[in-house]
Amino acid sequence: MNTLGALDLARIQFAFTVSFHIIFPAITIGLASFLAVLEGCWLKSNNRVYKDLYHFWSKIFAVNFGMGVVSGLVMAYEFGTNWARFSDFAGSVTGPLLTYEVLTAFFLEAGFLGVMLFGWDRVGRRLHFFATVMVAIGTLISMFWILSSNSWMQTPQGIEIIDGRVAPVDWFKIVFNPSFPYRLMHMALAAFLSTALFVGASAAWHLLRGNDSAQIRKMLSMAMWMILIATPVQIVVGDAHGLNTLKYQPAKIAAIEGHWENKPGEPSPLVLFGLPDMDAETTHYNIEIPYLGSLILTHSLNKQIPALKSFAKQDRPNSTIIFWSFRVMAGLGMLMLGCALLALVLRRNAALYRNRLFLWFALLMGPSGLIALLAGWFTTEVGRQPWVVYGLMRTTQAASNHSAMQMSVTLALFVVIYFSVFTVGIGYMMRLVRKGPKACAAHDVTPAETLLATSRRPLSVAD
Template sequence: MFGTEAIDLARIQFAFTISFHIIFPAITIGLASYLAVLEGMWLKTGTQVYRNLYHFWSKIFAVNFAMGVVSGLVMAYQFGTHWSGFSAFAGSVTGPLLTYEVLTAFFLEAGFLGVMLFGWNRVGRGLHFFSTCMVALGTLVSMFWILSSNSWMQTPQGHEVIDGIVVPVDWFAIVFNPSFPYRLAHMALASFLSTSLFVAASAAWLLLKKRDTPEVRKMLVMAVLMLMVTAPLQAFVGDMHGLNTLKHQPAKIAAIEGHWDNSHGEPTPLILFGVPDMQREETRFALEIPALGSLLLMHDIDKQVPALKDFPAADRPNSTVVFWSFRLMVGLGLAMILLGLSGVYLARKGRLFTSRRWLRLAVAMGPAGLIAILAGWFTTEVGRQPWVIYGLMRTEDAVSAHSAVHLSISLTAFVTVYFIVFGTGINYLFKLIKKGPAGDDSHAPSGGPGKPRTPSRPLSAIEESLDGTTH
């Protein structure tokens, strides 16, 4: 495909599938916890608004959960088909970690998901709330094991390499590897941020369409408060994560900063913008602030940040990519903080629901959390290169022996099918959102056609089919 080598095509395909996949678990994690809060508030206060919002968002959760499961299964197969070298070398570590995820998180979610979605009015209130909480817990446990596996690839420990194969010797050290706590907190907050922006954008859109109901107002207020808390906290956790990365993956930080040379002996500047050039070994057109890089990263103005020229050329990540992906993530994070602050200010002034300028901004910021997650993911994964397991196995040794032709066909098929299947699913999600939450209890499940207690079915939540015709 356009002269691209097989290893590049394998990396592109995995990047494509994981980029599609990660947006669904991120929203699922946030929505599951949001549903638990909504049901808990309804049980505590008896306010019907919380119940109506629960029924509305549970349908969106169900569709999103299904797409996440499907995209995740497809992605998992690529470890064997495209990265057999990696599986053979490190499968003794990554295989059990993913198995633990299935045995704990997936079974927990599957066991209680049916009660959560279809058990309203069919089981007691306490059992239903417990099921919602267990589904929310399952999404967090799933994130725990997935990030443990990926973090081990970033900062491996607790193993020995015997006869060219990784052998686990300390599972506690493997699971709780040095970067894991920071990456777990960073991803959890990113999921809550993405969901709060998603909810806020949905409410703002409905208000702009003059759908001003107590349910819409409540979900907007809850989203703004969540945004106000999590966005600044994410900045703090991100700084701690950066310091951890500097300690264990200094080449990644050098690439992120676009910092090439320490020979001049001066404190490291912070390069705000520029164009890192891997061939010329410099960052062209750099706009920088003197010594600020040392202050932010080393917390000491007299210390220098490691430079890319401190590492062999073969061990340097692609600074051109991670330099800009990191800045995109940080820029969106700052915009989230400003959106939350301005939202709280308008709420205190009594103008949150009527400021059309702010509402339009909230709609525009709806996908910002997911875009920031993708930018951060690219920063993490591209910044680890040329290693698939940092310091242990190079990416070129992990790829399967497929030809560029075969991988071109596979990649084309994946792109085509994904855009058709998941494009349809995402379109359906937008239809659900446009319908908005009910202002009464009409969305509460009943049980038999036209009778009480029919299970709540996500695919019957809108009055129009996907082709626009009425049922």
């Protein structure tokens, strides 16, 4: 800690809190839509399996939703305490965008969450389904505004700088900035994939333990279909996002590729593996495929990708970090596609629920969606450096005037509190997963004393 300055510690603290937080909204977004699909299928088919799965996953959704809200509150305060200069400079844009998120998504979720969790025996089927859909839409709207704000920091437009502060000029351009559509789709698909892998791993765990019920089979089947559909789409969206990043943040692409210089007239190779060295300005032990860098990143064999040496040293992102974080994300994406294709083959041979090697594979792939999600966010955020608002404000200009000692103490407190609170929460959520869905009629009848009870907290649905 003593070797790190206040700025480094502030960055570590925000990275730590946002990394913890992003896991919960990703699962919330995916589970909310999954619950809406389950209830819709139940209403259409009257198949009790879908209802049993709804009640099972709604408990996990409630716990996850609660942890997401709590972990997200901290970051709003960090903007003011640790990044006051950034808030002063860009608050006229980021403040309203985050306010829109509260006024639309949060109010929508809060208004219908109680009906969704506790309204099965109090409202009609269609009204309850409507509430579930509204909660699912609320999570997507929340993602819309958060991604719009963050994407504006990546590709700012629609503003003027007046007296050293950002002044909004065109809100349409601010909200729909150049990187926003690609990043919104990329994040939405990542949330769906993370949830599908989580659901699939849960089903695989039960099947490996001999719990071969209709509910467990349906979980695995639906999860594998989602992975099969979403992964190829994610690959296409990721490619389009890469082309957009090449246009607006070429230094980030150069750092991701560990690509330091171009040879005149030669297409750029693709560096598969290596050890980027920012001081020596080279990538050690690199394994390259000729021409492939130009083909993938420019869709051409006669164009070159930017080289890191073409940017001033103070404007280069840290290639040592994002070179590997990107490859973790991309490598796990290929494994997801392989898992989905293998499931398709086994499904055709009627062995999807019996092949133990595949079930172990699906179980081990459970956390891969969240790991890829975190790796993607590290690539995005570290790759934006040294800018906090790309091209307009450097990270060194954004931090509050705190001492290293103050930042060390608060970071240590965050680490202790987060691991204490959220380890317990995640452990409880995993305990619910281990219980598994059960076919029973208990959901259909609610005792009179429960109906007359006082208001209940959302987490009580998991009791």
